[in-house]
Amino acid sequence: MAELKNDRFLRALMRQPVDVTPVWMMRQAGRYLPEYRQTRQRAGSFMDLCGNPELACEVTLQPLARFPLDAAILFSDILTIPDAMGLGLYFEEGEGPRFKHPLRREKEILALGVPDPEQELKYVMDAVRLIRRELDGRVPLIGFSGSPWTLATYMVEGGSSKDFRTIKAMMYENPRLLDKLLATVAESVALYLNAQIQAGAQAVMIFDTWGGALTPDDYCHFSLQPMAQIIDALTRQHEDRKVPVILFTKNGGQWLEAMTDTGADALGLDWTTNLGDARRRVGDQVALQGNLDPSVLYASPEHIREQVAKVLASYGAGSGHVFNLGHGIHPGIKPENAGAMIAAVHELSRPYHR
């Protein structure tokens, strides 16, 4: 493997000194880029794109060709694991993900198998290997997975949900059955992330999109605990390198202390939490990633710059901050506005790292 030329992202995650604050964007390879939309059209369906390592590699690298980003993130979907479990993932245009076979009955949940990442999910590992080769050490590659709770919501509801009525009915009626489902998913996620690390991922991130829909107690039990089990099971040291883990619960700002106790290296924050307050709360236990409101990118470059400055000032001096949006970049954003944000981060953060 090529020597890493830009290690700002990994250094910041380990709270080591950096020259400027590293920056990447959730969904940086995505629909806001015309070149992505072209590749996507060539691929056929969205899952054809995820399932083709060459095309997944191509779109992973697209934003790096445009912008001086400090990390690449594997292009894939969070629902590859339940798909590999046989639930039959498909996408309806404008409707989001759906499963042909949602899990409802106890028998189905107890029968659920743990996919072998180098078999059923080999296309993801092939993509990781190919991207690492093509990156040639320019920046580190982030692997990722959805959290067990987040994956379970789609698996039980059969798709996106606003009120999570089916899985919450299960949670309140039959919590032991939900525990069983989450344990199987957590085991699968741990194997999946470890396989990504083996294949070359230099950091991993767990996306807990829906943990914030729970009460504090239910969050701790049904979302955080399975994530903590995954973190315990991860290969944190691979060959000669440390592999940092980032934990992101959308709307999880009230629970940062509990998230810190999982042993994650960094927490992702959405924009509803003040970064400076978060830093005071977590102390020097974890790095922080975030947290510009993605809607700022609808404004003009000059106003984007102002808001970037506010986020940087909120974190303050010293390492331990990875700049990011508080959630994925919206499909309607102009690429030049994303570029203005990235340039502003590198330029305006320099004084904080003297």
Next chain:
Amino acid sequence: MAELKNDRFLRALMRQPVDVTPVWMMRQAGRYLPEYRQTRQRAGSFMDLCGNPELACEVTLQPLARFPLDAAILFSDILTIPDAMGLGLYFEEGEGPRFKHPLRREKEILALGVPDPEQELKYVMDAVRLIRRELDGRVPLIGFSGSPWTLATYMVEGGSSKDFRTIKAMMYENPRLLDKLLATVAESVALYLNAQIQAGAQAVMIFDTWGGALTPDDYCHFSLQPMAQIIDALTRQHEDRKVPVILFTKNGGQWLEAMTDTGADALGLDWTTNLGDARRRVGDQVALQGNLDPSVLYASPEHIREQVAKVLASYGAGSGHVFNLGHGIHPGIKPENAGAMIAAVHELSRPYHR
């Protein structure tokens, strides 16, 4: 006016002793009730129902005929004010509210008038007067309004939004214009709530459904500050009675201290905040209202009872708690499950008030 027979709700809001914890439900007059669906069908459109004081009174009283609720809430829509401003509210089936004339241009915003509640919104005041008469002192009547920020999101976006892209672009590009819009709406809301109090509302609640989509700084400036101005302008003492104000920001759990500083009598909480922690944070400055996850009502009465017990235990002993859901009751809930919740609150809370 008839003497109030059940004043538990008002006493709890003022943190005075009560025999049991009072309970009501956001959207208690709504689609989960078959009798509501019948009246709604008879009325014609949803706005025909809101606009007809007799029918609005009828549906307001329906849940009280079924359940021993401790308060009634005016049946109306949060978007009556922008409708009265001439934006042309209408509802598309399954699509939520829409405005024929969303506000986009500076000229339109500067030209916006403040509706006279006893003229353009007289149908609401007539409903309040009629409901008070029909209630005959059984329980207090709650008046309400949407928050200026929440109303402005619909007025600028033209309807419901997921990312608030238009109003957030305005917020970041031209914050002074948004301030102007919010000031006009805040003035209108204050007049509207004061008119409801004059007409007979015995408590008022401000619903800030979308404040939780903002950064902490933007929440304080664009959502909380206009609400604080309204609270300052409210008739808190009407004739011989005190009129308590409840402030509810969905997803506002991180900002309770700032909300308390508005001078509100009570804060509404959604289920993502632990009620006991919230009580420790706000001390004896405000009462708290909430916060059962509305999805609990999909479970069986026996499990509903367990979750009610947890919420009551979380608040602990003493007055200052009004039991409610953390958001509106879902349309798919069985009425008997709502009844099980209400019965459990009254029964299980008694030991906390000895």
